Amino acid sequence: MIRRGSDFDESDVRIRPSRRGSRPRSKDRPSHDDALPGFVIGVDRGRYTVLVRAGVGGRTLPERTVIAMRARELGRKGIVVGDDVGLVGDTSGSPDALARIVKLSPRRSVLRRTADDTDPVERVIVANPDQLVIVSALANPEPRPRLIDRCLVAAYAAGLDPLLVLTKADLRDPTDFLANYAPLNVPFIVTSTAGDGFDGLEALQDKLIGRVSVFVGHSGVGKSTLVNGLVPEAHRAIGNVNVVTGRGRHTSSSAVALRLPGDQGWVIDTPGVRSFGLAHVDLDHVIEHFPDLEPGTEQCPRGCSHDEEECGLDAWVESGRAGPAGASRLESLRRLLRARSGEAAD
CATH class of the missing domain: 2.40.50.140 (Nucleic acid-binding proteins)
Structure with missing residues (x-):
């Protein structure tokens, strides 16, 4: 006999047992107070x-x-x-x-970069540094001022103290190159490995005491050589510069933190970079690191890029209120702004 729907009652319904058990799932997570x-x-x-x-x-x-x-x-x-x-x-x-x-734990600072100036995805390179050591060779390979400028912008944006380290001074005199950065008042160290010595290493060590310093620079500039000199047991691989392209070979594949002898600080060595995207940097933050120029922005039109004809900074510098180095400081500011906006090639 065929039963109609109205002939069924609850006793005819079979309830499949739950495989998850009867214990309700909790949204609470352990506090890990003992971590x-x-x-x-x-x-x-x-x-x-x-x-x-x-x-x-x-x-x-x-x-x-x-x-x-x-x-x-x-x-x-x-x-x-x-x-x-x-x-x-x-x-x-x-x-x-x-x-x-x-x-x-919450980060006190971060060093970031993007793949290029149009990439919205930020990549955190290192957490909690307080000093950015920008390493550049004076020759073999040739220095790349625009990459240095970009690293300076990244340091200013992250609230890090920049330190410029120029290597291979035995191959070229650093005077002319340093003149480009004198208006920025960036501290610098010049090193040389001529003969059996390592000139400038002690001066660099003094700048690293009590700091967490992250080293950046493109391949072949001598970054790993510096790190090995500072931390002898590090044994960081050292690569040669290609005689055809003039570029260095990547010898570090990932960042690593190394403790200075005597527990006097930390050095974080990073892989060599060939670009340093700054899509994450707000251009307004760059001017904050030029306190002699920043008051002049009050006369700028709304949305001023600080690198245009209507910019109020030109009148501020001409008035002398930016100090005797105002003109060179303004040119340095605009050079950094162009580096951020991608108008200047590396």
């Missing part, structure tokens, strides 16, 4: 090398490096060299141990 603080010194294909200081967390373990992975609960938060993090799991530092990074 050990650490400092990320290396990143390699999803694995993070983290330095854990001795005695951290009230424990008697010595200082050690711990290999860790990022916990799923951090979501899409990226972790880079220089980050302060919290660790749980096996933090013993033994060869087969793997901890989890469950906390990412």
Whole structure:
């Protein structure tokens, strides 16, 4: 006999048991109050090398490096060299141990760049530095002033103190080159490796004491040579300059933080760069680092780029209120603004 729909009742309905169990899913996440603080010194294909200081967390373990992975609960938060993090799991530092990074502390500063000046995607290179060391060779390979200008803009935008380091002074006198940066009052160090010595290394060491300094520069400028001189046990690979193209070969594939002898500071070595996109930089922030010129912007028209005929900075400089170096300072400002806007080639 065929039963009609009205002939069924609840006893005829079969309820399939839930495979998830009867326990409701909680949205609460562990607080990880017991997470050990650490400092990320290396990143390699999803694995993070983290330095854990001795005695951290009230424990008697010595200082050690711990290999860790990022916990799923951090979501899409990226972790880079220089980050302060919290660790749980096996933090013993033994060869087969793997901890989890469950906390990412707020960053005090970040060094960013984009692929080019039109790319909206920012890439965080290093977290929490306070000094940007811009390394350039005076010869072999030839210096690239526009790349230096872009690095200066990135430093100003990130609130970092810039330091210009010129290498290979035994090949060319640095006087003319430094004249281009005198109006910017950028501190500089000149180094040379002529003979058996390394002139300028001690002066550079003095500038790094108590700082977290990130080194940037294009390939072949001697960046890794400097790092090896500062941290002898670093053993950073050194490449040669191609005699045909005049360009260096990439020898560093990822950023790494290295401690200066005597625990006097940190040096973060980064891979050589051939471009430094600044799409993330607000041009208005650049003028803030020219306090002698900034008051003159009050006479600028709305939306002024500070590099146009109607710009009020020209009258400000001509009035003498920007000081005796006003004209050269204004030209330096506009050079940086053009570097940011992509009008000047590297």
